[in-house]
Amino acid sequence: MKIERELMRGAGPTAVLAVLASGERYGYELVEHLDRRSDGALAMGQSTLYPMLYNLEAKGLIKGRDREAPNGRRRRYYHLTGKGERKLERDKQSWSALAGAFAKLGVLPASTLEEGTA
Amino acid sequence: MIAVSTTSRDSIRMLARPLVVSFCVCAAIFFLDRSSGPLVIRSVGEFLGYLWFAVTLSVGVAFVFWGCVRGGVLGFVGAVAYPAVLFVIILIELNATWPMTRKPSEAFVAALPLITGVGLYLAHRLGYAAGIGVGVACAGCAAAVFALVEAGLSAPSALSFGGVAAAVAYLATPARRGTPLAHWRTQPIRARLTNTAEPFEPPVASTVASAELPDPLGRFVSRIVYWARLLPSERRQVAAELVAHCVDGLASGWSADDVVRSFGDPRVAARLIRRAKRRCRGLYWHAWVWSLRAVGACLALAVGIYLAQGIRFWTAVPSVDVDYLAKLQSVAEARASGEPAYSDWLELWHGLPNASAIAITDTRAGDPSARDGLTLADLDYSDQRPEAQSAVRAARPWLDEVRALASTGRGFAWPHGLTQLDQPEAFFAMREARDPEYERPSAESLEAEGRTADGDVFESALTGVRLPYLGFHRATAGWLARDAYLAIEEGDGQRVAESVEAILVVGSHAGEFPTLYNGSVQLSMHRVALRVVLDALAADPHAFDLTQLRRLAHVVAPLPTEISRWTLGRRYMVLDAIQRTFSDDGSGDGVLAPDGLRWLSGSNRTYVPDFIGEPGPIVKAVGPVTMSLVASRRETTELSERFFDALDEDQPAWDFFKTEDIHGDWWETRHPVLSAILPFMGRMRSESLAVARDRDAVLLAIALHAHYVTTGEWPRDAADVVPRYLPEWPRYAVMGTPFRYALKSAGPVVYLDGPDRDDDGGEWPAKLRKGTSEWSRFVAPLDWSTRGWWYDQDRRDGDHILWRPGAIDPPASDTPDFND
Numbered sequence: 001m002k003i004e005r006e007l008m009r010g011a012g013p014t015a016v017l018a019v020l021a022s023g024e025r026y027g028y029e030l031v032e033h034l035d036r037r038s039d040g041a042l043a044m045g046q047s048t049l050y051p052m053l054y055n056l057e058a059k060g061l062i063k064g065r066d067r068e069a070p071n072g073r074r075r076r077y078y079h080l081t082g083k084g085e086r087k088l089e090r091d092k093q094s095w096s097a098l099a100g101a102f103a104k105l106g107v108l109p110a111s112t113l114e115e116g117t118a
Numbered sequence: 119m120i121a122v123s124t125t126s127r128d129s130i131r132m133l134a135r136p137l138v139v140s141f142c143v144c145a146a147i148f149f150l151d152r153s154s155g156p157l158v159i160r161s162v163g164e165f166l167g168y169l170w171f172a173v174t175l176s177v178g179v180a181f182v183f184w185g186c187v188r189g190g191v192l193g194f195v196g197a198v199a200y201p202a203v204l205f206v207i208i209l210i211e212l213n214a215t216w217p218m219t220r221k222p223s224e225a226f227v228a229a230l231p232l233i234t235g236v237g238l239y240l241a242h243r244l245g246y247a248a249g250i251g252v253g254v255a256c257a258g259c260a261a262a263v264f265a266l267v268e269a270g271l272s273a274p275s276a277l278s279f280g281g282v283a284a285a286v287a288y289l290a291t292p293a294r295r296g297t298p299l300a301h302w303r304t305q306p307i308r309a310r311l312t313n314t315a316e317p318f319e320p321p322v323a324s325t326v327a328s329a330e331l332p333d334p335l336g337r338f339v340s341r342i343v344y345w346a347r348l349l350p351s352e353r354r355q356v357a358a359e360l361v362a363h364c365v366d367g368l369a370s371g372w373s374a375d376d377v378v379r380s381f382g383d384p385r386v387a388a389r390l391i392r393r394a395k396r397r398c399r400g401l402y403w404h405a406w407v408w409s410l411r412a413v414g415a416c417l418a419l420a421v422g423i424y425l426a427q428g429i430r431f432w433t434a435v436p437s438v439d440v441d442y443l444a445k446l447q448s449v450a451e452a453r454a455s456g457e458p459a460y461s462d463w464l465e466l467w468h469g470l471p472n473a474s475a476i477a478i479t480d481t482r483a484g485d486p487s488a489r490d491g492l493t494l495a496d497l498d499y500s501d502q503r504p505e506a507q508s509a510v511r512a513a514r515p516w517l518d519e520v521r522a523l524a525s526t527g528r529g530f531a532w533p534h535g536l537t538q539l540d541q542p543e544a545f546f547a548m549r550e551a552r553d554p555e556y557e558r559p560s561a562e563s564l565e566a567e568g569r570t571a572d573g574d575v576f577e578s579a580l581t582g583v584r585l586p587y588l589g590f591h592r593a594t595a596g597w598l599a600r601d602a603y604l605a606i607e608e609g610d611g612q613r614v615a616e617s618v619e620a621i622l623v624v625g626s627h628a629g630e631f632p633t634l635y636n637g638s639v640q641l642s643m644h645r646v647a648l649r650v651v652l653d654a655l656a657a658d659p660h661a662f663d664l665t666q667l668r669r670l671a672h673v674v675a676p677l678p679t680e681i682s683r684w685t686l687g688r689r690y691m692v693l694d695a696i697q698r699t700f701s702d703d704g705s706g707d708g709v710l711a712p713d714g715l716r717w718l719s720g721s722n723r724t725y726v727p728d729f730i731g732e733p734g735p736i737v738k739a740v741g742p743v744t745m746s747l748v749a750s751r752r753e754t755t756e757l758s759e760r761f762f763d764a765l766d767e768d769q770p771a772w773d774f775f776k777t778e779d780i781h782g783d784w785w786e787t788r789h790p791v792l793s794a795i796l797p798f799m800g801r802m803r804s805e806s807l808a809v810a811r812d813r814d815a816v817l818l819a820i821a822l823h824a825h826y827v828t829t830g831e832w833p834r835d836a837a838d839v840v841p842r843y844l845p846e847w848p849r850y851a852v853m854g855t856p857f858r859y860a861l862k863s864a865g866p867v868v869y870l871d872g873p874d875r876d877d878d879g880g881e882w883p884a885k886l887r888k889g890t891s892e893w894s895r896f897v898a899p900l901d902w903s904t905r906g907w908w909y910d911q912d913r914r915d916g917d918h919i920l921w922r923p924g925a926i927d928p929p930a931s932d933t934p935d936f937n938d
Contacts, residue, residue, distance in 0.1 A: 059397075
């Protein structure tokens with residue numbers, strides 16, 4: 001299932017920050033990881049991903065650096081900055097609150113509420 | 119991939135377009151700022167000059183920064199060049215003793231962009247020998263333009279020179295493609311200034327080529343990067359990242375088409391990437407962009423204001439409601455007593471002798487040819503050549519008629535007209551009778567002069583009023599003065615007195631019409647008459663009997679000298695010009711109208727460049743700007759009224775100008791009507807003061823003579839003549855000191871305090887050499903202007919002798935030196 005564009009505009013940056021929280025990755029890895037971990041729900045076109053990365057970089061949430069990949073090729077790896085980590089924490093709380101509210105409204109299953117308040 | 123070599127040709131090419139711009143801008147500024155241009159355009163030109171100067175200054179400051187920080191040693195040297203040039207210019211502007219006029223410095227400022235271009239080039243393109251050569255050539259061009267303009271090259275010629283030079287520079291650089299300027303969109307100025315540009319190696323092509331991507335993917339990446347319009351470093355990074363993405367996609371087993379398809383719309387990607395990358399850029403870049411936006415907004419605002427003002431300007435129509443000529447005519451007629459005599463004078467002027475009979479050789483100018491005419495300034499008691507005396511004797515019957523007509527006491531009462539056609543028929547008849555070659559003006563000839571047709575409001579402007587009689591008045595007074603001098607030689611006091619009275623009458627006729635021209639002529643004639651009396655009294659103590667002396671005193675005493683008698687005409691000329699120049703909103707206010715601008719540009723040739731001729735599209739285009747700069751009708755009217763009120767209260771014009779801060783180009787721009795018409799009155803006031811001084815000297819000399827004729831002795835002091843022959847002892851208005859009188863062994867002397875401002879007993883200064891500037895200053899009328907500087911500069915002993923029997927003062931031309 002694909003997320004609608006407007007919803008993805010809000011969720012995409014948080015998803016990217018969340019993926020990068022586990023370690024630095026380059027663009028193609030990010031695309032693959034998001035696609036695989038979200039069962040395609042958070043798959044985003046590359047035409048959206050790279051501008052998003054540049055935007056996050058402009059805001060100082062992530063930082064890119066060129067280095068050699070395991071396959072020997074040079075790639076631009078992105079990692080979270082301190083500012084990015086704080087932003088991710090705030091986003092998590094916001095999304096949890098949102099999920100809880102949606103659970104209370106019955107939009108999401110009740111288990112979501114328990115997970116959100118846990 | 120475009121192959122471009124770093125040849126000198128590319129270097130020349132790099133500078134070619136800035137050269138074109140610089141030359142055009144410099145030439146335009148020279149053209150606009152030339153003094154022959156219309157004032158309003160000069161103002162715009164001056165504004166553009168300042169704007170250009172500000173831009174180059176900004177560029178220069180930025181260059182200094184980048185040159186010092188990023189340009190290396192030679193960049194630093196180049197950076198020093200700009201402030202050095204600026205420093206020299208400031209020195210020129212500020213140092214009053216600098217042996218250059220302001221004009222060269224302005225040209226230097228205008229050439230500054232080229233010099234700046236040299237500095238920028240040297241700093242940015244270091245290492246290229248050809249670049250240095252181009253820089254030197256560039257400086258040479260700047261110096262050439264500077265020299266040509268200073269050598270007196272006209273503005274159009276300078277413009278042509280700039281254009282030709284620019285065209286040559288442009289054509290001499292054939293490498294059109296692949297130059298840095300051809301890539302201006304992808305290699306912006308910032309990258310050039312910071313040495314981050316890659317002017318001769320497109321980065322995307324090399325990156326794509328090195329990855330050996332299949333052709334569709336290579337083109338795909340290149341397009342995205344190209345459409346994103348990024349800085350070179352950004353392009354390189356984005357290209358590398360997209361190439362890596364494609365390589366990873368292919369490595370995952372995707373086909374090239376799958377990679378392209380999964381990426382999405384490349385235009386959308388390029389747009390989003392561009393937007394994101396711009397956010398990543400630094401403060402300097404954002405400041406630059408916002409500056410550009412601010413400039414753009416200002417330009418848009420300026421265009422909006424221009425259009426709004428344009429509507430006001432192009433719809434403004436002047437309305438002529440007051441007939442100021444009729445007002446002046448009524449004043450003149452009120453001054454003319456009795457039946458108008460102008461027609462009798464016209465009849466008399468049929469016989470006006472030809473002045474060439476007594477033509478004066480202009481030895482002062484070194485011109486051996488005889489001047490065809492006799493001016494009042496030519497009159498000199500010493501000039502008693504036989505041929506001149508014969509001519510005067512031959513004219514005596516005509517002069518008797520003149521004296522007889524003058525003695526009737528009738529006023530002149532000339533019916534004034536605004537064009538050559540609006541003159542009395544008798545005037546044309548007189549001209550035709552005197553000169554067989556005279557051509558009577560016609561509507562066609564007037565049209566050829568551009569004074570008729572199309573019925574515009576300025577056909578009947580008061581500034582065009584015709585005063586064709588003044589020349590005849592001058593000639594008549596000249597002949598009368600000649601005859602008076604001959605009468606002095608012949609000891610005919612009665613004829614001298616009658617001639618003097620006739621000159622005064624002719625002068626008063628000339629001055630009936632209350633304009634400054636008329637007043638100036640009257641004053642100059644009166645000075646001649648007074649000089650004749652002084653010379654006659656000096657030549658022969660018995661020149662006049664008591665009756666003649668009394669009559670002369672009564673004629674001379676009431677002579678008017680106040681210039682307010684003639685300022686009314688100029689006041690009305692200004693008010694008339696205002697009503698024809700500005701629109702009228704019904705409450706006394708209004709704005710400059712197109713007709714007004716046309717008149718301002720056409721009435722005075724100095725307001726229009728010669729090659730424009732009639733006001734053309736440039737003048738019309740700047741109309742709204744001019745209207746915005748020019749003071750409103752109400753402000754102009756109030757200022758002119760204040761000026762003339764001050765004149766009528768006898769306040770010197772320059773004092774008023776000083777009070778009102780009326781000077782400089784800005785004032786002329788703000789008040790073009792007043793700057794074109796407002797009189798400065800310096801000579802007029804000097805003349806009036808001189809007439810008042812000579813009048814008082816004549817009255818004093820008459821009183822002294824009356825005492826001498828009565829008692830056989832010269833008065834010992836003032837008590838002998840006041841109040842019996844003179845109501846009060848005269849004072850010299852300029853210095854506020856009384857006229858001096860001394861009775862010496864050689865006779866009496868009437869004089870004024872000299873430069874040292876004390877009484878030196880009635881002696882000319884020692885070693886005052888005739889013909890020198892000192893002599894001119896001293897013997898010339900001690901007018902108002904001398905009070906300010908000359909008396910403060912020259913404190914020599916000696917007095918200014920106004921009159922003494924037995925001598926003609928100022929000394930005759932055959933007396934080269936005094937007391938030398």
